[in-house]
Amino acid sequence: MSEAKNESAQSDALIDAFKALDTASVSDAMDKLGLEAGCLGIKPVVTGVKFAGRAFTVKYRACGVVERGTVGDFLDDVPTGHVIVIDNGGRIDCTVWGDIMTTLAHRMGVAATVIDGVCRDVPKIRELSYPIFTRDYYMMTGKDRVELEGLNVPVNVANRQVRPGDIVVGDDSGVVVVPASRAAEVLEVARQIEHTEQEILKRIAKGQTLREARSELQYHALQTPSQVKN
Incomplete structure (x- = not known):
């Protein structure tokens, strides 16, 4: 595959990955990265x-x-x-x-x-x-x-x-x-957030309290900025 085609395929894969997420997860991920969304x-x-x-x-x-x-x-x-x-x-x-x-x-x-x-x-x-x-x-x-x-x-x-x-x-x-320059980073964090939220729902369905599930999975820190990049 040529370099141009390879870049195009990677770009398409990135777009497809974002299609699988909701805006709430993307927004939370950008909060964590110190970006306005x-x-x-x-x-x-x-x-x-x-x-x-x-x-x-x-x-x-x-x-x-x-x-x-x-x-x-x-x-x-x-x-x-x-x-x-x-x-x-x-x-x-x-x-x-x-x-x-x-x-x-x-x-x-x-x-x-x-x-x-x-x-x-x-x-x-x-x-x-x-x-x-x-x-x-x-x-x-x-x-x-x-x-x-x-x-x-x-x-x-x-x-x-x-x-x-x-x-x-x-x-x-x-x-x-x-921002295109931060897209891969945002995607990774958004996926982690969405995974955590789905795990909380599974635990609640099994009878765990919301407080316990959130605490164990550190839900309240999900979107807290970890590092702000200029």
Whole structure:
């Protein structure tokens, strides 16, 4: 296997591993590593869906008075399996995502869309069960109100920086962003946390008290920071 293909296979394996975890375990792992994780206020439009994938970032800005930009044409360039992360500055007065984009993203195999802002055409999102996580939904178009500022540049979502290639994980509890440079480390700690929590459940099922199970497995220290790296 060539070096490039080997890196791709490792990357895919990392994404698959994060898909098996929930956001709570990932968030706790990042707490333990001294990293900020959750995107406050970003929630699923459709419940019961989860995702993990590399970030393809999009940044919008308000339109000028004279020149007006476009909304959404970048979608043709998004790789299969990636997560579209859109920074619309948290605006809830105009949308940057609608039914045409939902339909195409679903067809292309895009993993999910995360928007610091709003979407519209919710019936199509629900029909396809496409994972979209936003602040809310609202029908007013972003055309002539916002324009594209940059693609695959660092963006902000709920005061969390997201860089191209970072791993984004989402489920009914919300969205977490894992820096690519720390992803393997976060994964290892998250797996340990999830294993411990499952072990507690097994012990409770056998009659052990919650207090005893948690104490023996050091549950209350699971997310306590062990070492903060700059």
